[in-house]
Amino acid sequence: ETGVTQSPTHLIKTRGQQVTLRCSSQSGHNTVSWYQQALGQGPQFIFQYYREEENGRGNFPPRFSGLQFPNYSSELNVNALELDDSALYLCASSLVGGGPGETQYFGPGTRLLVL
Amino acid sequence: DAKTTQPNSMESNEEEPVHLPCNHSTISGTDYIHWYRQLPSQGPEYVIHGLTSNVNNRMASLAIAEDRKSSTLILHRATLRDAAVYYCILRDVAYNFNKFYFGSGTKLNVKP
Numbered sequence: 001e002t003g004v005t006q007s008p009t010h011l012i013k014t015r016g017q018q019v020t021l022r023c024s025s026q027s028g029h030n031t032v033s034w035y036q037q038a039l040g041q042g043p044q045f046i047f048q049y050y051r052e053e054e055n056g057r058g059n060f061p062p063r064f065s066g067l068q069f070p071n072y073s074s075e076l077n078v079n080a081l082e083l084d085d086s087a088l089y090l091c092a093s094s095l096v097g098g099g100p101g102e103t104q105y106f107g108p109g110t111r112l113l114v115l
Numbered sequence: 116d117a118k119t120t121q122p123n124s125m126e127s128n129e130e131e132p133v134h135l136p137c138n139h140s141t142i143s144g145t146d147y148i149h150w151y152r153q154l155p156s157q158g159p160e161y162v163i164h165g166l167t168s169n170v171n172n173r174m175a176s177l178a179i180a181e182d183r184k185s186s187t188l189i190l191h192r193a194t195l196r197d198a199a200v201y202y203c204i205l206r207d208v209a210y211n212f213n214k215f216y217f218g219s220g221t222k223l224n225v226k227p
Binding site for chain 1: 160200217
């Protein structure tokens with residue numbers, strides 16, 4: 001059973017650019033959630049995808065968008081990067097319908113630095 | 116979503132028990148209490164969860180107050196590898212049950 005993987009591990013962009021981060025879910029999981037974690041803070045929920053559709057969104061602007069593919073892998077896209085977008089971006093996969101004991105499995109994250 | 120309150124940091128000696136508190140006074144009847152921890156340079160990992168009764172697993176124990184307005188994560192014998200930020204999270208399984216709201220967590224330091 002493979003865990004959640006994310007790529008790239010680190011990324012440097014300049015303000016105004018666009019970025020795409022990738023996530024491969026744990027085998028058998030059909031739901032993926034994305035979180036942003038600023039330095040010294042807890043992760044903040046961005047959005048969740050289930051069956052290739054957005055299924056819940058946190059307080060993030062539309063320039064944060066995502067995709068989920070038939071194999072349940074996922075992308076997070078951020079347009080018009082701002083300095084405050086510098087953070088660790090975490091992907092978490094889970095199985096909808098797994099019951100109340102269902103947990104989220106997190107990847108190691110992608111560290112994004114916007115200059 | 117109901118909020119949780121945790122101390123910013125705690126310190127423990129190696130091989131001693133650690134009790135990490137969490138207050139959730141606005142918890143609803145359908146909120147599950149989850150604990151995750153985040154080791155340095157890693158993503159969060161599941162520790163334990165519960166609804167009303169105390170729970171035990173190989174990693175820790177979860178003690179839930181009778182009124183459910185607070186809970187305590189218990190590490191029975193802290194090791195250096197337990198040094199991490201511990202998050203107490205409420206998850207409403209009535210809807211959007213995969214969405215977690217993290218607070219700032221408790222940073223646990225373990226002294227040798």
